Amino acid sequence: MDPAGSAVSHPVAQLLLDGIFTGSSYALIAAGLVLILGVVKVVNLSHGAFFTLGAYTAFVLSARGVDSPAAAALLAAVIAFAFGVFLGKSFINPVRSHPFSVAVGSLGFAILFEQAAQMLWGPHPVSLTLGPPLASAGGLVLRRWGVVSFGVSVALLGGLSLLLSSRLGLPLKLIAEEEEIAGSVGMDVEKIRYLTFAAASSAAAVAGALLAPATAITPTMGRAPLLLSLIVVIASGMETVRATFLLAVGLGLLSNLSAYFISPGWSYGTLLAGICILLVLRPSGLAASMGRRDY
Amino acid sequence: MNELLRAEGIEKSFGATRVLRGITLSVGRGERVGLLGPNGAGKTMLANILSGLTPPDRGRILFDGREITRMPMDARFRAGLARTFQIPGPYPSLTVLDSVRVAMLAGRPGRSAERGGERLEEDLEAVLVRTGLFGQRYWPAAKLSQGCLRRLEFARAISCRPRLILLDEIFSALSVKDEGDLSGLLRSLHGEDGISFLLISHNPLILEQMCDRVVAIEDGRVAWEGKPADLPEVLPWAAGHGHAS
Amino acid sequence: MSAPRKPGSPPYRAATGVLALGAGLLLFLPLAGLDRFFLDILTVGFLLAAFAGSWDIVGGLAGQVSLGHALFFGIATYACALLTSLAGWPFPAAAAAALLLCAGAGAAVGALAARLTGPFVALFTLALGELAHEAVLGQTFFSPRGGYSWGGEGGIPVALPWRDLSPWASYYGALAFLLLSTGLMLRIARSERGLFWAAISGSELTARASGVDVSRYKTEAFLIGGLLAGAAGVGFAAHVGRATAADLSLELSFQAATFAAIGGRGTVAGPVAAALLLHVLFQGSGLGPAARVLLYASALLLVLRFFPSGIAGTLRERARARRMGGGGTP
Numbered sequence: 001m002d003p004a005g006s007a008v009s010h011p012v013a014q015l016l017l018d019g020i021f022t023g024s025s026y027a028l029i030a031a032g033l034v035l036i037l038g039v040v041k042v043v044n045l046s047h048g049a050f051f052t053l054g055a056y057t058a059f060v061l062s063a064r065g066v067d068s069p070a071a072a073a074l075l076a077a078v079i080a081f082a083f084g085v086f087l088g089k090s091f092i093n094p095v096r097s098h099p100f101s102v103a104v105g106s107l108g109f110a111i112l113f114e115q116a117a118q119m120l121w122g123p124h125p126v127s128l129t130l131g132p133p134l135a136s137a138g139g140l141v142l143r144r145w146g147v148v149s150f151g152v153s154v155a156l157l158g159g160l161s162l163l164l165s166s167r168l169g170l171p172l173k174l175i176a177e178e179e180e181i182a183g184s185v186g187m188d189v190e191k192i193r194y195l196t197f198a199a200a201s202s203a204a205a206v207a208g209a210l211l212a213p214a215t216a217i218t219p220t221m222g223r224a225p226l227l228l229s230l231i232v233v234i235a236s237g238m239e240t241v242r243a244t245f246l247l248a249v250g251l252g253l254l255s256n257l258s259a260y261f262i263s264p265g266w267s268y269g270t271l272l273a274g275i276c277i278l279l280v281l282r283p284s285g286l287a288a289s290m291g292r293r294d295y
Numbered sequence: 296m297n298e299l300l301r302a303e304g305i306e307k308s309f310g311a312t313r314v315l316r317g318i319t320l321s322v323g324r325g326e327r328v329g330l331l332g333p334n335g336a337g338k339t340m341l342a343n344i345l346s347g348l349t350p351p352d353r354g355r356i357l358f359d360g361r362e363i364t365r366m367p368m369d370a371r372f373r374a375g376l377a378r379t380f381q382i383p384g385p386y387p388s389l390t391v392l393d394s395v396r397v398a399m400l401a402g403r404p405g406r407s408a409e410r411g412g413e414r415l416e417e418d419l420e421a422v423l424v425r426t427g428l429f430g431q432r433y434w435p436a437a438k439l440s441q442g443c444l445r446r447l448e449f450a451r452a453i454s455c456r457p458r459l460i461l462l463d464e465i466f467s468a469l470s471v472k473d474e475g476d477l478s479g480l481l482r483s484l485h486g487e488d489g490i491s492f493l494l495i496s497h498n499p500l501i502l503e504q505m506c507d508r509v510v511a512i513e514d515g516r517v518a519w520e521g522k523p524a525d526l527p528e529v530l531p532w533a534a535g536h537g538h539a540s
Numbered sequence: 541m542s543a544p545r546k547p548g549s550p551p552y553r554a555a556t557g558v559l560a561l562g563a564g565l566l567l568f569l570p571l572a573g574l575d576r577f578f579l580d581i582l583t584v585g586f587l588l589a590a591f592a593g594s595w596d597i598v599g600g601l602a603g604q605v606s607l608g609h610a611l612f613f614g615i616a617t618y619a620c621a622l623l624t625s626l627a628g629w630p631f632p633a634a635a636a637a638a639l640l641l642c643a644g645a646g647a648a649v650g651a652l653a654a655r656l657t658g659p660f661v662a663l664f665t666l667a668l669g670e671l672a673h674e675a676v677l678g679q680t681f682f683s684p685r686g687g688y689s690w691g692g693e694g695g696i697p698v699a700l701p702w703r704d705l706s707p708w709a710s711y712y713g714a715l716a717f718l719l720l721s722t723g724l725m726l727r728i729a730r731s732e733r734g735l736f737w738a739a740i741s742g743s744e745l746t747a748r749a750s751g752v753d754v755s756r757y758k759t760e761a762f763l764i765g766g767l768l769a770g771a772a773g774v775g776f777a778a779h780v781g782r783a784t785a786a787d788l789s790l791e792l793s794f795q796a797a798t799f800a801a802i803g804g805r806g807t808v809a810g811p812v813a814a815a816l817l818l819h820v821l822f823q824g825s826g827l828g829p830a831a832r833v834l835l836y837a838s839a840l841l842l843v844l845r846f847f848p849s850g851i852a853g854t855l856r857e858r859a860r861a862r863r864m865g866g867g868g869t870p
Binding site: 383388436452455 | 732735736738739741742743745746747748749750751752753754806
């Protein structure tokens, strides 16, 4: 993450501002992973690959002279949705009940995607232009990517929150909490599962497309947001969209700050250490939302 | 009668829900105690606490005069306190023989000289014959019917000659033959081997036939305790429930 | 120690037979006039196969899906490199220290992971492995003599007691190590401990209710698996003469899980054979590293989708189902 741009007089303030913008997009990714865990009931390690997919989509578009975040986000969403339907329908749904297959298979898909990206665009980071500042005050610079990614993420998360509390979201809640009932009232549970998977994947791709100007685009860039989302999943589970948002923004800030104060490599390391510590301290994880067993 | 198991003032809550509100109960040596209660009364939670799967919030448990409140489930099994699960969780890839062998090897520490020897094979065979699983001994557990899975739970629980078995709803959803076989087995375990048991069920008819004493719990408290024959008069709901099922 | 599992053992007997045949073949293969290139591929293949087998102890036999098994391999190579090149220890002492370190790391990871279940074991091991990878990537420094840049992606050299070992010696050394470790692993699989691991892998709850001290046996699985992975790492350090960041990579951990998925989890011989065959096939065909990983991942996804118990395992299950007339109730 480029924390500061060029000559800025308050690097830490700028860092915090940009951290909130990126954190809001991370929240979008995390919310998708939480939704997949609730409805599809798997821990999906391929989620970060869709973020990467979104970022490369924005890169390819801008290399062809299309410099529009809206176009990039839309195209990324469509491609990721198609991929998501394919992966959800042909792989995740059939192997859902095999934890080994889900873990290794979804990681396998992520690695497949990373290698494909490396073959197509090379292992070295590529980047987009950051764009001119929209406004600057007191040494703080506001750029287009930040405004757009924050706005879109908050809007999508708000929409998700509304959906889950409305009648339209009822099937999702029912599958998450009372699976047998959902099946018995004639819902096409399998279809709702892969559509949820695809929609969540597509949200991750949108986040990738929106954050593309502010990050170094590499084949493995999806690993950090994946881990961040996993921390959110373990720490807060299926509570509320708001909890997901606040936690993701907090973690995004933490990882940006550790990148700034320690070294850039540490932003990923901080998240990794976070996940280890969390699992050691909370070994039961989110047993509650992973399906109960009636002992 | 001498007490084998004693639980005193067991309390357990989940968040604001108080599942068990101070339960005291005991099982004597060679005694058959029935634990009766409607669904959601906390029967299975009590079995989990007695067997060491879940720690209680308050209260203590004594087994054969020794405090075992903090003892983990595997150690309780080795100490002679076995349990069966309402929903059996078999080892899908292991054969019936190996599934019982696990319990026999793990449950009898200090008998290493006999492990793997003739004696163990004989004991294994005896347990399988007794539970009616000898014919299926080479089957993987994943292929067993519901009735056979219950028998396997039983075989596992009795493999190390426990002093007390906690039996959680072992008779629910069984065929008439399976039910008859298992209750016969239970009688012989009590009569010949002197094993005590705590039989958990929501069905008073079964407890009337099988037990010396019945403890009824409701809303996490002991509601009644007495002879099974007095059940229908004392607990009309239980009688109604029993006849309905 | 070894508990008799008479009728359960045909797969093991078959595996031992195939293993003996393969070993005989590999023993005489170099005499057929293999060039140095192929000898080298096979040598690395033997070490990788032992590594895949050690994954199977943890992920297959004990059922604790690890996505960070490269941690133990990398700890061993880096311990060899740092102790010989920086501390000036002789290689055998460094190798012994590396093995001790791996056993300790295995016990520690196992004790922490023993309290976790299901996907959380995978997440925890993945995060630990990546953390170690990040840590070595971030450390670069100048070598004590000559001022070369060490650390980072390029890694650290291992000071070996020999110069340019004969490829034959490496080949037979690695082959002997593979046969020895596979035999040992098969023996553990058939022992009482292996039976307890199978029970834990099948149902942790039932195993606990059967008197099995689950945490202890899980920890032991990580200890033994980590130690054997470390032994493969020591062999690799001795053969290649360098510890690099790739030794700790997620890709290497993932490869081990892939070999196990393809060869059949929990069979030991299956993952070992799959690792050897696939490595020789893909390396021998001269594909680039990216294309190889691409092929591994695609093969993995297809196998997981259509052969959930691995190719050998699924075929065996089908054969058993046929023998039993489709199973069902008695």
